[in-house]
Amino acid sequence: xxxxxxxxxxDRAAAADGAAQRSITTRRLLIGGLGAAALPFLARTADARxxxxxxxxxxxxxxxxxxxxxxxxxxxxxxxxxASGQTANLTEWQDPQGAPLTAVExxxxxxxxxxxxGKGPFAWRVAGSTFNGRWNPTMSFGYNTGRKDSDAxxxxxxxxxxxxxxxxxSDYDDGTRRNMEMYLEFRSGxxxxxxxxxxxxxxxxxxxxxxxxxxxxxxxxxxxxGALRDGAGDQIQPTVNVAQFYANHTVLRAxxxxxxxxxxxxxxxxxxxxxxxxxxDVARQWQLIAEPKRLDVNFLDTRSFSFYGAPRGAxxxxxxxxxxxxxxxxxxxxxxSANSLKGLVVRGKSTTSVNLVEIQDAARNVLGGYDRNxxxxxxxxxxxxxxxxxxxxxxxxxxxxxADLKIKGRDAAGxxxxxxxxxx
Amino acid sequence: xKPTVTPPAGASRTVLTRRTLLASGAAAAVPALAAASSARxxxxxxxxxxxxxxxxxxxxxxxxxxxxxxxxAPDQVANLTEWRRESGDPGLVVNNRGDVxxxxxxxGKGPFGWRVAGSTFRGLWDPSTSIGYNIGNNSSxxxxxxxxxxxxxxxxxxxSDYDDGQKRTVExxxxxxxxxxxxxxxxxxxxxxxxxxxxxxxxxxxxxxxxxxxxSAVRNGAGTPQNPVVDCARFxxxxxxxxxxxxxxxxxxxxxxxxxxxxxxxxxxxDVAFQWIVEATASRLDLLxxxxxxxxxxxNPKGAxxxxxxxxxxxxxxxxxxxxxxSANGLKGLVVRGKSTMTENLVxxxxxxRAVRSGYDREGTWFTNRTxxxxxxxxxxxxxxxxxxxxxxxxxxxxxxxxxxxxxxSIPLAVAAAx
Numbered sequence: 001x002x003x004x005x006x007x008x009x010x011d012r013a014a015a016a017d018g019a020a021q022r023s024i025t026t027r028r029l030l031i032g033g034l035g036a037a038a039l040p041f042l043a044r045t046a047d048a049r050x051x052x053x054x055x056x057x058x059x060x061x062x063x064x065x066x067x068x069x070x071x072x073x074x075x076x077x078x079x080x081x082x083a084s085g086q087t088a089n090l091t092e093w094q095d096p097q098g099a100p101l102t103a104v105e106x107x108x109x110x111x112x113x114x115x116x117x118g119k120g121p122f123a124w125r126v127a128g129s130t131f132n133g134r135w136n137p138t139m140s141f142g143y144n145t146g147r148k149d150s151d152a153x154x155x156x157x158x159x160x161x162x163x164x165x166x167x168x169x170s171d172y173d174d175g176t177r178r179n180m181e182m183y184l185e186f187r188s189g190x191x192x193x194x195x196x197x198x199x200x201x202x203x204x205x206x207x208x209x210x211x212x213x214x215x216x217x218x219x220x221x222x223x224x225x226g227a228l229r230d231g232a233g234d235q236i237q238p239t240v241n242v243a244q245f246y247a248n249h250t251v252l253r254a255x256x257x258x259x260x261x262x263x264x265x266x267x268x269x270x271x272x273x274x275x276x277x278x279x280x281d282v283a284r285q286w287q288l289i290a291e292p293k294r295l296d297v298n299f300l301d302t303r304s305f306s307f308y309g310a311p312r313g314a315x316x317x318x319x320x321x322x323x324x325x326x327x328x329x330x331x332x333x334x335x336x337s338a339n340s341l342k343g344l345v346v347r348g349k350s351t352t353s354v355n356l357v358e359i360q361d362a363a364r365n366v367l368g369g370y371d372r373n374x375x376x377x378x379x380x381x382x383x384x385x386x387x388x389x390x391x392x393x394x395x396x397x398x399x400x401x402x403a404d405l406k407i408k409g410r411d412a413a414g415x416x417x418x419x420x421x422x423x424x
Numbered sequence: 425x426k427p428t429v430t431p432p433a434g435a436s437r438t439v440l441t442r443r444t445l446l447a448s449g450a451a452a453a454v455p456a457l458a459a460a461s462s463a464r465x466x467x468x469x470x471x472x473x474x475x476x477x478x479x480x481x482x483x484x485x486x487x488x489x490x491x492x493x494x495x496x497a498p499d500q501v502a503n504l505t506e507w508r509r510e511s512g513d514p515g516l517v518v519n520n521r522g523d524v525x526x527x528x529x530x531x532g533k534g535p536f537g538w539r540v541a542g543s544t545f546r547g548l549w550d551p552s553t554s555i556g557y558n559i560g561n562n563s564s565x566x567x568x569x570x571x572x573x574x575x576x577x578x579x580x581x582x583x584s585d586y587d588d589g590q591k592r593t594v595e596x597x598x599x600x601x602x603x604x605x606x607x608x609x610x611x612x613x614x615x616x617x618x619x620x621x622x623x624x625x626x627x628x629x630x631x632x633x634x635x636x637x638x639x640s641a642v643r644n645g646a647g648t649p650q651n652p653v654v655d656c657a658r659f660x661x662x663x664x665x666x667x668x669x670x671x672x673x674x675x676x677x678x679x680x681x682x683x684x685x686x687x688x689x690x691x692x693x694x695d696v697a698f699q700w701i702v703e704a705t706a707s708r709l710d711l712l713x714x715x716x717x718x719x720x721x722x723x724n725p726k727g728a729x730x731x732x733x734x735x736x737x738x739x740x741x742x743x744x745x746x747x748x749x750x751s752a753n754g755l756k757g758l759v760v761r762g763k764s765t766m767t768e769n770l771v772x773x774x775x776x777x778r779a780v781r782s783g784y785d786r787e788g789t790w791f792t793n794r795t796x797x798x799x800x801x802x803x804x805x806x807x808x809x810x811x812x813x814x815x816x817x818x819x820x821x822x823x824x825x826x827x828x829x830x831x832x833x834s835i836p837l838a839v840a841a842a843x
Contacts, residue, residue: 053472053473053474053475054472054473054474055470055471055472055473056470056471056472056473063502066473067473068471068472068473068474068475068481069473069474070474070475070476070478071474071475071476072476074478075475075476075477075478075480076475076478076481077475077481078471078475078481078483079478079479079481079482079483080482080483080484080491080492081482081483081484081491082484082487082491083484083485083486083487083489084487085487086487087487087488088485088487088488088489088490088491089490089491090490090491090492091490091491091492091493091494092490092492092493092494093493093494093495093496093504093505093518093522094493094494094495094496095495095496095522096495096496096497096498096499096500098495100522101496101504101518101521101522101523102518102522102523102524106487110524112522112523112538112540112553114522114540114551115540115542115551115584116549116551119551119584119585120584122540122551122553122582122584124538141555141580142553142582142596143551143553143582143584143594144584161618162584162594162616162618163594164582164584164594164595164596164616165582165596166580166596184596184614186594186596186614186616186626186627188616188617188618188619188620188621188626189618189619190619190620190621192621193620193621193622193623193626195623195626195627197596197614197627197630198612208644209642209643209644209645209646209647209652209653210642210643210644212642213642218630218632219627219630220627220630220631221623221624221626221627221628221630222630223630223631223632224629224630224631224632225631225632225633225634225637225659226631226632226633226634226637227633227634227635227636227637227659227660227661228609228633228634228635229661235606235608236599236608236609236610237608237609237610237613237631237633238607238608238609239609239631239633240661241631242636242637242659242660242661242662242664243659243664248682251697252664254662254692254695255661255662256661256662259662260662261662261663261692262662262663262664262665263663263664263665263666264663264664264665264666265665265666265668265675265677266665266666266667266668266675267668267674267675268668268670268671268672268673268675269671271668271671271672271673271674271675272674272675273666273668273674273675273676273677274674274675274676274677275676275677275678275679275689276676276677276678276679276680277679277681277687277688277689277702277703277704277709278678278679278680278681278687278704279681279685279686279687279704279705279706280681280683280684280685280686280705280706281680281681281682281683281684282681282706283678283680284678285681285687285704285705285706286704286709286721286723289674297709297721299707299709299721299723299724299731300723302723302729304721304723304730304731305721305731305733321731321732321733321743321744322730322731322732322743323731327768328768328772329760330744330760332733332742332743332744333731333743334730334743335776336729336730336731337725337726337728337729337730337731337732337743338725338726338727338728338730340726341725341726341730341732341740341741341742341743342741342742342743343742343743343744343773344742344743344744344745344746344758345739345741345742345744345745345746345747346745346746346757346758347736347737347739347745347746347747347748347749347757348748348749348757349747349748349749349753351753352748352753352755352757353753353754354753354754354755354756355756355757356748356756356757356758357756357757357758357759357760358756358758358759358760359759359760359761359762359770359771359784359788360759360760360761360762360788361761361762361763361764361787361788362761362762362763362764364761367770367784367787367788367789368784368788368789368790370757376790378788378789378790379788380787380788380789380790382787383789384785384787384789384791386840388785390793391814392793392795392812392814393791393792393793393812394791394792394793394811394812394814394819395785395789395790395791396789396790396791396810396819397789397790407819407835407837408837408840409812409814409817409819409837410814411814411815411816411817412795412814412815415817415839415840416839416840417817417837417838417839417840418837418838418840419819419835419836419837419838421835
């Protein structure tokens, strides 16, 4: 844009102190009267510096005094170029006493050094390192990150001070591929102790999401996961702790009183969910597998125990050991085990006062069993119907009227046989 | 190895050229410069306000010279520098405090910015910085005061020397504040000890927050082009969910264990964190009440593959063991309870082919299907077995007396009725 194309008036914010009295147009008129003759250097450089406007002054009295506007769109209005071996800052914005508020350092990094004696600056820097022969341009934003005499990222500006910052590595070659990385990084005042609380790495050349993300990690000591909650925490962080991740210990907190604490493992349609419990460095030593109607406990990959929520196809409950079998509320199968494994043991103690085993009806009446000493007994006072007695089967019960032990069986020929033994 | 910055096109004149040109009394020709500094020697051509060439305003001094200094006046209120758009609206600003701002050209909005501020905690100044939206107000040196009141703010903040009363720390966090100026949260926050020398004492706080917090994984074809992910887990208060985003496979939650050690799933109740514990050992899965074993599952009973379950004892002699020893005297060992409409036996003892050998029928009457005697060797002293001679129609006994002699007996059964 040439000056002649410039509007004679522009919307400009007035300086806060009201000193911006002269408009751009006014200044152009003023400079027009002086012309090149009044500015010797301009005349000498007239081959490239035609109408260049008034000069920037070091003690402006108006916010309009140092308004730099190029004459055409392709002109860079202001350049600050470093000298060879530049050591001083390229630009500083200073407080009235001359202390830098913000600075552009010799390499173009921006720092805000107003942090107090002994402290490092806040800074936005570009540096980098070479890995496997490839330059990795790196940006950091944070406290005390980087030093202007070093190309490498992650060197404290002020030694002995910790640093903290957000880093972007744009081309990290790990030897197998070229990556981009983003992470937080802290370094202690000792200059050695360091970690990256969260870290993400992507493959620069990826074309699918799953090959894109090649690393993602969040770190804590422990890492705490929280949830927002009305009235919780403090005003700055109104949260409750939901989970904490320690080395070898993950805790799901129960921050809300009056409600249960849930750990849910969902499953897709026709799929299972699995809780794997490791032991002795074997990740799936034990597995709890939730099938649609059955919960299995696997020893490694062998189904050893099954809990049924719908045995025999109907609502109910059953438990099986050693077999997938829901024909009974409890099944104890020795089939897959050693020959010396017994089927079922019920053990009492010397002071027990109740039966070791009871067979009950639905009303919890005792029908038979083994008393506290292990003696078999029956409380049945009637025998089975003949139709319920199969060939080769024999039943016993007690007739309390005659005090007889009653016996009924079906012999090999299919005949029902009965007998009794009188108790004296 | 750092790439060299190439001067912009058109900057044909060198710094040296410009310095030479300026040598003839430029200060006198530029009153402002003359007035500003009596000590200025060769300063080159002036920066002009209407450059015609990109080379016109190249400021280049010697290596030890600050090329450009913008100094605030006492009680400066105006911005120190503005980079303006064609419209005159500021695109980038260094304000009176030296903070960098990028104003949003929309009414009522705050600027994006990078700010240095701080607060004093327990007498220690905590220099802090923030980068984000609407962060920081010129009227306050403190962090977290919105630039434009009534607008929310959000940004990344670093506190470089926060004294929490016990230690001096560095903190880095995101912070968001609602437009009411009060509601606030820090979606993630890390705190480290400034003087730590070991990793575990370095990180003194690390928190991620959600409502709920969702953990996701990238997945081809999932989500949106901007975020092609599936959700893996959600953390809400009192409910952690391991989601199952993939429909073609089981969903796993794994608790690993190092060599020689176990893994535990602790289930709390009534504010007791380890009311119940499921502990996996190399050969046994224990269900503990507190730290006391309640039930045990054996994957290797008696040292061989198989399955056994025990209640009240660490005992794998049987597929099922029910021990009342650790319990009250009133606890029964085993109860099998029927229901009035049941059609099958209450208890069965079966062989490997699942054939019924004996048990209790659906009414609780004991029965046996054994029609042959046990081998004498299987009868221990003091033991009696009952079986049914279904050919002769007798109930028979096989016993071993106290003297070790096997004895047998029989009760004849009469034919009662034809079937």
